[in-house]
Amino acid sequence: MRAALVIVDMQEVLIPHMWRGEELADRIAGLADRARERGVPVVALQQIGGAMFAPEAPGTRLCERLRLHPSDIVVQKSAVDGFYRSALAEVLDGFDTVVLTGVGTDYCVDATARSAVSHGFDVVLVEDGHSTAANGDQEAGLTAEQIIARHNRLLSAMIHPGGTVTVRSTAEIFF
Structure with missing residues (x-):
């Protein structure tokens, strides 16, 4: 298994509106630290476009709590699907597994999970x-x-010839 950690849309403007957003950011930061320790690349997706995500708007910045490193890869996207007209597929070339985390469960995380399998x-x-x-x-x-529990259940039951979706807690992720 050659994995990459993909963090979806953990942007300053969104975190205060998410359920346990700051706690989530801290958990993802710890997961990213573990990934880097094992040589696993950290890829952060950043939504750009529209009034809420204008490139120059301060809230568009990725959350500082993630403690991203200069070696981490930031991929800008313009749609809920992290692969749609972005560089994500190219960045992940040579990998077979995406460890997926971020916001929002029922929008960008769901769409990116489904697209990753496709x-x-x-x-x-x-x-x-x-x-x-x-x-x-x-x-x-x-x-x-x-909503979170429902998406964990639905995505893990998805059948697709391209790949599988398994659900694991942060504690079960060992890279």
Whole structure:
């Protein structure tokens, strides 16, 4: 297994609105430290575009709590799917596994997980390493915890000839 850690959209503007956003950022930072110690590349996706994610807006910056290193790779994207018209596929050339974490569970994490499998990667979705809006989805009557649990279950049951999705807690990720 040749893996890369992919962190989705952990941007300053989003973290305060995510369920346990700062706690998540700290957990991902620890996971990134472990990845680097094992020689596993850390790739951070950064949403760019639209009023909320204007390139010059301060909130568009990646979260400082991640403690990204100069050696980490930042890939800018313009869609929920981290692969869509971005350099992510090229950056991951030669890898077979994506360890996926970040925000938002029901948007960019979900779309990027599905796309990764379509691109032929196996995905390890970090069970406690992604989050959604702090207030959940009130229209659907789902709490943040329910959305996260539902996506962990749905993505792990996905059938695709390109790859698999397994769900592992941060403690179970050993690179």
